[in-house]
Amino acid sequence: MEMGLYQQQTMKLVMTQELRQAISLLQLSTLDLHQYIEEAALENPLMEIEEQDTSSMHAESYDMPVMWHDEPPEMQEREEHNEYSPFDQAKDDRLRVPDYLIQQIRLMPVDKFETKVLKHLASNVGDNGYLEGTYEETAAVLPVSWEKYEECVAHLQRLEPAGIAARSLKECLLLQLQRKFPRYELAEQVVSDWLEELGTHRWKEAAKRLNVSLADIQKVYDEIQQLDPYPGSSFGGEKPVCLVPDVYVERQGDTFSVELRDEGLPKIRLNRQYRHLLENKEEGEAAEYAKQKYKQLTWMLKSIDQRQQTIRSVTEAIVEFQRDFFKDGTSQMKPLTLKDVAEAADVHESTVSRTTTNKYVQTPHGLFELKYFFSAGMNNHDGEQTSTFAIKDMIHDLVDKEEKQRPLSDQKISTLIETERGISISRRAVAKYRDELNILSSSKRKRYV
Incomplete structure (x- = not known):
C-alpha cells in the first residue's frame, strides 16, 4: 500500500457539552432539577435564584433570554422570610426501638448493674425488633455470667411491644402468643414444633401427629397471621420520602x-x-x-x-x-x-x-x-390487545370471588379468562402474574373452615 497524506471528509455525530447537559437535565425529576439549579448557581456568579412566589409582582423582561427583576433590599429581605414550604414544618419525631426500650428500662425495679446490661442489650435491638449479637460479645464488654445474661434478656422480652428482643422468628411468635389470655396452647405447640410445616402448608402431617383436625390447624394459622413478625417495624426505620408530582x-x-x-x-x-x-x-x-x-x-x-x-x-x-x-x-x-x-x-x-x-x-x-x-399486551379472539394490568385485575377478581374451600388452580383461571374474556393465556403466564400480585398458589389458599 502506498504511503502518503490524504484529505478525507467524513460526518460524525459529536456529543457537545451542551447536548450532554440537555440530555442529563431531561432525566432529572423536578426536585433533582431544583438541586441542580442551586448547584449551578454556586458555580456561575451571574445566577441568583429565588423560590417561586405567586404573590410577587410580575418580573421585568429584557431583550436577553433571561428573566430578572431588581428590587429594594428590604423587599428582597421580606421575600427571604416569606419562603415557606409545608414540608419545612414536618418534624422527624420517629422514636428508635432502643430509645423506646431504654425509656421503659428506667422504670424497672432493677439494680445499677442489671440496668447497665439491659441498656447494652437494648442498644443491640435492631429496627426489626430482634436482638442482635451473642452472649460472648456482651461478655467481652461487661462482666456478666450466662445466667445473668439470659435473665436480662428475659426482662427485656417482657417490655413493649410484644415479641421484642427475640432472637428468632419462632421465639418472637411464642413471646406474643404467651401474652394472650386465655393462652392458646395448641398455637404455641404448633409454633414450637411445626412452624416450618405450617408455613409450607404441610398441615396433614402436623394434624396427624398432634391428633387434631385440619380445621384446628386452620384456626392456628389464622391466629398466627394476626401476629407481628417484626415488632420493631413501627419504630424508626428509613426516613419517609415525599414524592412530588412533576x-x-x-x-x-x-x-x-x-x-x-x-x-x-x-x-x-x-x-x-x-x-x-x-x-x-x-x-x-x-x-x-x-x-x-x-x-x-x-x-x-x-x-x-x-x-x-x-x-x-x-x-x-x-x-x-x-x-x-x-x-x-x-x-x-x-x-x-x-x-x-x-x-x-x-x-x-x-x-x-x-x-x-x-x-x-x-x-x-x-x-x-x-x-x-407502559406495558405489554395479549390478543383476544377479536384481534384486540389487552394490557397485562387488565389481565392481572381479572386474576385478582377471580381469586377474590373463588370458593375458599375449593380455590381455583392456575389452569382453571386460564380457562375462565379465555371463556369469559376471550383472551388466550397460558397456565405459566397466570402463575407469573399471580406471583407478581403476591397471591399464593391454590394449594396454599385452600381453607378448611
Missing part, C-alpha cells in the same frame, strides 16, 4: 389537560453588577468572563425549557393513548410501548425513556410514575 393531569368534563409543575422550580435572576457589565458592552477580561458565563446560563435555560416541553408532549401522548385509564382506572389500561409514544410525540424512543425516568404524574386516580403506563 406533571398534573386534570379532568375537565370529557377532556384532560396536562399541566407542568413549574412552581417547583426556582426563578433565576441575573446578578445586577454583571448585568450592567453586559449591557454596557465593556471590553476586558472581566467582560469576556461574564459573556462566557452568560452563554452557559442561557443554554441551561434553553435546556430547561426544552425539558419542560418534552415532558408535556410525552405526557399528552400518554394521556391520549390511555384515555380510558384516566376515565375509569387501572382495569381500562391498554398495552403501550415506547415506540408508540415516540411516534406520537415526534421524538426518539430513548428520549421517551429518559423523559419518563423518575417522573411522577398526579392523575384523578392517584400518583403514578410515568413508566407505569
Whole structure:
C-alpha cells in the first residue's frame, strides 16, 4: 500500500457539552432539577435564584433570554422570610426501638448493674425488633455470667411491644402468643414444633401427629397471621420520602389537560453588577468572563425549557393513548410501548425513556410514575390487545370471588379468562402474574373452615 497524506471528509455525530447537559437535565425529576439549579448557581456568579412566589409582582423582561427583576433590599429581605414550604414544618419525631426500650428500662425495679446490661442489650435491638449479637460479645464488654445474661434478656422480652428482643422468628411468635389470655396452647405447640410445616402448608402431617383436625390447624394459622413478625417495624426505620408530582393531569368534563409543575422550580435572576457589565458592552477580561458565563446560563435555560416541553408532549401522548385509564382506572389500561409514544410525540424512543425516568404524574386516580403506563399486551379472539394490568385485575377478581374451600388452580383461571374474556393465556403466564400480585398458589389458599 502506498504511503502518503490524504484529505478525507467524513460526518460524525459529536456529543457537545451542551447536548450532554440537555440530555442529563431531561432525566432529572423536578426536585433533582431544583438541586441542580442551586448547584449551578454556586458555580456561575451571574445566577441568583429565588423560590417561586405567586404573590410577587410580575418580573421585568429584557431583550436577553433571561428573566430578572431588581428590587429594594428590604423587599428582597421580606421575600427571604416569606419562603415557606409545608414540608419545612414536618418534624422527624420517629422514636428508635432502643430509645423506646431504654425509656421503659428506667422504670424497672432493677439494680445499677442489671440496668447497665439491659441498656447494652437494648442498644443491640435492631429496627426489626430482634436482638442482635451473642452472649460472648456482651461478655467481652461487661462482666456478666450466662445466667445473668439470659435473665436480662428475659426482662427485656417482657417490655413493649410484644415479641421484642427475640432472637428468632419462632421465639418472637411464642413471646406474643404467651401474652394472650386465655393462652392458646395448641398455637404455641404448633409454633414450637411445626412452624416450618405450617408455613409450607404441610398441615396433614402436623394434624396427624398432634391428633387434631385440619380445621384446628386452620384456626392456628389464622391466629398466627394476626401476629407481628417484626415488632420493631413501627419504630424508626428509613426516613419517609415525599414524592412530588412533576406533571398534573386534570379532568375537565370529557377532556384532560396536562399541566407542568413549574412552581417547583426556582426563578433565576441575573446578578445586577454583571448585568450592567453586559449591557454596557465593556471590553476586558472581566467582560469576556461574564459573556462566557452568560452563554452557559442561557443554554441551561434553553435546556430547561426544552425539558419542560418534552415532558408535556410525552405526557399528552400518554394521556391520549390511555384515555380510558384516566376515565375509569387501572382495569381500562391498554398495552403501550415506547415506540408508540415516540411516534406520537415526534421524538426518539430513548428520549421517551429518559423523559419518563423518575417522573411522577398526579392523575384523578392517584400518583403514578410515568413508566407505569407502559406495558405489554395479549390478543383476544377479536384481534384486540389487552394490557397485562387488565389481565392481572381479572386474576385478582377471580381469586377474590373463588370458593375458599375449593380455590381455583392456575389452569382453571386460564380457562375462565379465555371463556369469559376471550383472551388466550397460558397456565405459566397466570402463575407469573399471580406471583407478581403476591397471591399464593391454590394449594396454599385452600381453607378448611
